[in-house]
Amino acid sequence: MSHLSRLSLNQATIKYADLATALSVTAGAGIDAIGLWREPVAAVGPAQAARMVADSGLRVSSLCRGGFFTASSPDLRREALDDNRRAIDEIATLAQAGAPGSAPVLVLVAGGLPEGDRDLAAARGRAAEAVGELAEHAAGVGVVLAVEPMHPLYAADRGVISTLGQALDLVADLPAPVAGVVVDTFHVWWDPALPAQIARAGAQGRIASYQVSDWITPFPGDALLSRGMMGDGHIDFASFTRLVRQAGYTGDIEVEIFNQEIWDADPGQVAARTAKAFGESIGPGL
Amino acid sequence: MSHLSRLSLNQATIKYADLATALSVTAGAGIDAIGLWREPVAAVGPAQAARMVADSGLRVSSLCRGGFFTASSPDLRREALDDNRRAIDEIATLAQAGAPGSAPVLVLVAGGLPEGDRDLAAARGRAAEAVGELAEHAAGVGVVLAVEPMHPLYAADRGVISTLGQALDLVADLPAPVAGVVVDTFHVWWDPALPAQIARAGAQGRIASYQVSDWITPFPGDALLSRGMMGDGHIDFASFTRLVRQAGYTGDIEVEIFNQEIWDADPGQVAARTAKAFGESIGPGL
Numbered sequence: 001m002s003h004l005s006r007l008s009l010n011q012a013t014i015k016y017a018d019l020a021t022a023l024s025v026t027a028g029a030g031i032d033a034i035g036l037w038r039e040p041v042a043a044v045g046p047a048q049a050a051r052m053v054a055d056s057g058l059r060v061s062s063l064c065r066g067g068f069f070t071a072s073s074p075d076l077r078r079e080a081l082d083d084n085r086r087a088i089d090e091i092a093t094l095a096q097a098g099a100p101g102s103a104p105v106l107v108l109v110a111g112g113l114p115e116g117d118r119d120l121a122a123a124r125g126r127a128a129e130a131v132g133e134l135a136e137h138a139a140g141v142g143v144v145l146a147v148e149p150m151h152p153l154y155a156a157d158r159g160v161i162s163t164l165g166q167a168l169d170l171v172a173d174l175p176a177p178v179a180g181v182v183v184d185t186f187h188v189w190w191d192p193a194l195p196a197q198i199a200r201a202g203a204q205g206r207i208a209s210y211q212v213s214d215w216i217t218p219f220p221g222d223a224l225l226s227r228g229m230m231g232d233g234h235i236d237f238a239s240f241t242r243l244v245r246q247a248g249y250t251g252d253i254e255v256e257i258f259n260q261e262i263w264d265a266d267p268g269q270v271a272a273r274t275a276k277a278f279g280e281s282i283g284p285g286l
Numbered sequence: 287m288s289h290l291s292r293l294s295l296n297q298a299t300i301k302y303a304d305l306a307t308a309l310s311v312t313a314g315a316g317i318d319a320i321g322l323w324r325e326p327v328a329a330v331g332p333a334q335a336a337r338m339v340a341d342s343g344l345r346v347s348s349l350c351r352g353g354f355f356t357a358s359s360p361d362l363r364r365e366a367l368d369d370n371r372r373a374i375d376e377i378a379t380l381a382q383a384g385a386p387g388s389a390p391v392l393v394l395v396a397g398g399l400p401e402g403d404r405d406l407a408a409a410r411g412r413a414a415e416a417v418g419e420l421a422e423h424a425a426g427v428g429v430v431l432a433v434e435p436m437h438p439l440y441a442a443d444r445g446v447i448s449t450l451g452q453a454l455d456l457v458a459d460l461p462a463p464v465a466g467v468v469v470d471t472f473h474v475w476w477d478p479a480l481p482a483q484i485a486r487a488g489a490q491g492r493i494a495s496y497q498v499s500d501w502i503t504p505f506p507g508d509a510l511l512s513r514g515m516m517g518d519g520h521i522d523f524a525s526f527t528r529l530v531r532q533a534g535y536t537g538d539i540e541v542e543i544f545n546q547e548i549w550d551a552d553p554g555q556v557a558a559r560t561a562k563a564f565g566e567s568i569g570p571g572l
Contacts, residue, residue: 118522124478153439155476156520157503166478190441192410192452217443221507234442236404 003283008061009274010035010211010256014267019044021267023056029271033059033101035211035254036094038087046090050097060098061252062105062146062209063091069130070111070123070160081130084108085137092141103251104143105208107182109150112157123160128170131179139178146208147171148182151190153223164188164197168206180208183244184256186215186227189235195243202247210244212237212282213257220259227257229273230281241285253282289569294319294347295560296497296542297326300553305330307553309342315557319345319387321497321540322380324373332376336383346384347538348391348432348495349377355416356397356409356446367416370394371423378427389537390429391494393468395436398443409446414456417465425464432494433457434468437476439509450474450483454492466494469530470542472501472513475521481529488533496530498523498568499543506545513543515559516567527571539568 009026011017011034017025019040026034034056041049041063053060066087069080087106095104110127113120131145138145149167150159161167164181171179181201188194201207214233220226230237241253255274262270295312297303297320303311305326312320320342327335327349339346352373355366373392381390396413399406417431424431435453436445447453450467457465467487474480487493500519506512516523527539541560548556 113520118520120476120520120522151439152437152476153505156501162476162478190406190438190448192448215442219439219509223505234399234404234406236406 003279003286004030004275005032006253006286007031007275007278008033008035008059008252008254009271010064010254011037011040012064013255013257013262013274014270015263017267019049019052023052023058025268025271026058027056028268029275031271031275032099033061033252035062035064035256036060037064038090041090041094046093050093053094054097057099059100059252060091060095060102061254062103062107063087063094064256065107065109065148067108068111070114070126072114072117072122072126077126077130081133084130084134088134088138088141088143092143103209104141105146106138106143107209108145108147110147110159110161112154112160120155120160124166127160131170132174135174135178139175144177144208145171145179146182147179148184149187151187163191163193164201165193168197168201168204171206176205180206182209182211183207184211184213185235185237185240186213189215189240198243198247202244202249207244207247207249209254210249210251211254211256213255222260225258225260227259229257229259229262230255230277237281238285241282245286253278289565289572290316290561291318292539292572293317293561293564294321294345294538294540295557296321296350296540297323298350299541299543299548299560300556301549303553305335305338309338309344311554311557312344313342314554315561317557317561318385319347319538321348321350321542322346323350324376327376327380332379336379339380340383343385345386345538346381346388347540348389348393349373349380350542351393351395353394354397356400356412358400358403358408358412363412363416367419370416370420374420374424374427374429378429389495390427391432392424392429393432393434393495395434396445396447398440398446406441406446410452413446417456418460421460421464425461430463430494431457431465432468433465434470435473437473449477449479450487451479454483454487454490457492462491466492468495468497469493470497470499471521471523471526472499475501475526484529484533488530488535493530493533493535495540496535496537497540497542499541508546511544511546513545515543515545515548516541516563523567524571527568531572539564
């Protein structure tokens, strides 16, 4: 059971469960931590969500997600930054309400190219600037901004930060306790520079979150729902997890799976299945 | 019309046309070069294909494709190498039959992970070894082995070489006239290291082929048919082409599009549409 103590169930894996259900099935499956999403938190309000989290006895491992700040219009940009400041406050509150060991980590997805805009380098530059602009607010409430490199598959329409190395470059000028990176197996497993970049992330104290899900084939029709349960695909989780462990990461490991079949299943059964797969696939690397 | 003189129509763009049709619609659209595929060449036999190419007056810009040599079984590995030697001989003959300026370039797609195998690093190692083993045969008939980095989307099931930098590392120990790389916009456009790696490829004399197609969204249901005509998606072809030009590449530029809608259209119309899109999207970078 010691491996299971590192497991956090990310709410996206049981997307259709409301917050109360998510908390109860997580605890019910013997899982000690949960990764929260803003939408189900907003559905009850952040203050009520914090009380529910406190009552659950679970740790909070992160809040998904801020970001989406690649807009070129100043108005849209300001809106995005304001919304991110609210997200920072939310995770500060939620992590405080969670059990000891909770992590005040806000996962940031950069966003894609604006409509009709083909300047990828400029969009990447705006993402970097936005993280810099949020740093002071995050530092003020003790929140870690965690930049998530996304699979190059999403570079056009979702996340212009495509590699771990690029994410580390992006946060390099900010203090490590304020800005880190998310290491997500689905997004970066293919990267030939992975061992070096995970070691670099660890040495710089930048691994703010470790998320796992599998790369499955044939590639599903909906590119956003293409992740699988660990063991169902091609990723060598034991080796990957060993790299993250050797880099010094000791925090929670979130299982975050976007998959219609898993979403359609009973959330309690998904939580149980997640715990089993975690033990089998991630356990050997811990 | 000077820009059009650099255009080569890759047969994959008009997949359902036989070799005779492909040659005639290419010439009919005012295009001077064609990128051949092994299957339509095999359908008439390599000797007859060479005669047809000679009669067409077109240049041959490459043959697609060899590779698929990541198998771990020695028998499958030997079969793959033998087949690649045949492909090398085919492109040597076809390029000789083509108009002056034809390029004896064999495009190599590494292949994916063997069934049930999750060791990506080992598969990459086998791909590198295989290219090394083919080098002598290629050198003997004056053929360039062109390693194509594929989009990370295909790392599991099609091509374990995922970045231009990785492809350049793979061929680094072989002489430049024998082993180069394919720069394909669809596969590498997202790479933050792109400008540096294209410059590196050029400085080392390694750009054996430049292929273009667009990245379109929403991502189509079939991951293998997800490319678009230049201008229909998110890639900045003028900037990309400028990088390739500045790196010293002066060869043909192949339009290679896997797209069901384009395949279903009349090949003559596709050739004409390709020439128009080439002028509009690639022309400004030349």
